[in-house]
Amino acid sequence: MERSCARCGDKFQPSQGQNGWANKKYCSAKCRRRSGAIKMEAWRKKDRADNPEKWKQKQRANALHKNYKMTVEEYETLVVMQNGLCPVCGNLLPLVEDENGKHPPVDHDHKTGKARGILHNKCNRAIGLLGDDPSICRRAAEYLESK
Numbered sequence: 001m002e003r004s005c006a007r008c009g010d011k012f013q014p015s016q017g018q019n020g021w022a023n024k025k026y027c028s029a030k031c032r033r034r035s036g037a038i039k040m041e042a043w044r045k046k047d048r049a050d051n052p053e054k055w056k057q058k059q060r061a062n063a064l065h066k067n068y069k070m071t072v073e074e075y076e077t078l079v080v081m082q083n084g085l086c087p088v089c090g091n092l093l094p095l096v097e098d099e100n101g102k103h104p105p106v107d108h109d110h111k112t113g114k115a116r117g118i119l120h121n122k123c124n125r126a127i128g129l130l131g132d133d134p135s136i137c138r139r140a141a142e143y144l145e146s147k
Contacts, residue, residue: 007031060103068106068115075106078118088123 002011005027012027026032048055061072079093086093086104093104105124107116110132119127130136 005031007035064106068108068113070106070115075103075118078106078115079104082117086120086123087117088119088127091120093118093120 001014003014003024004011006025008027008031010027014024025037026035032038057072064070064072064075082093084093085091096103104118105121107119107124107127108114109116127137130140
């Protein structure tokens with residue numbers, strides 16, 4: 001499969017490396033160095049060290065988009081629609097969960113991938129451990145009420 005170098009435009013045959021195509025964009029290491037890719041990566045590492053909060057927010061936004069196809073604003077809108085409360089236990093949702101230092105998780109349907117709401121970590125895990133099955137949840141509630 002022939003490709004064009006991202007810097008000089010020359011046609012080249014990518015070499016097979018240890019992890020598949022080793023040289024995807026550039027025809028040579030010289031073109032890669034001259035492209036500024038190495039300088040950009042060094043800048044990113046320095047910026048990550050200098051601005052950890054910025055990169056943490058960026059990582060969160062990327063994870064929300066990748067996993068649930070939602071933005072941070074849509075996440076926050078869900079919390080507002082729930083009046084800041086967990087729909088399962090009815091307690092106030094924290095801005096950040098105490099036990100793991102992360103934001104409360106997005107509860108979603110595992111079949112469709114669609115987000116249902118924002119829950120406490122424990123509430124979300126409880127639903128998941130019950131197989132996301134409403135009838136099992138009802139039986140568990142009936143069992144607890146009968147004892």
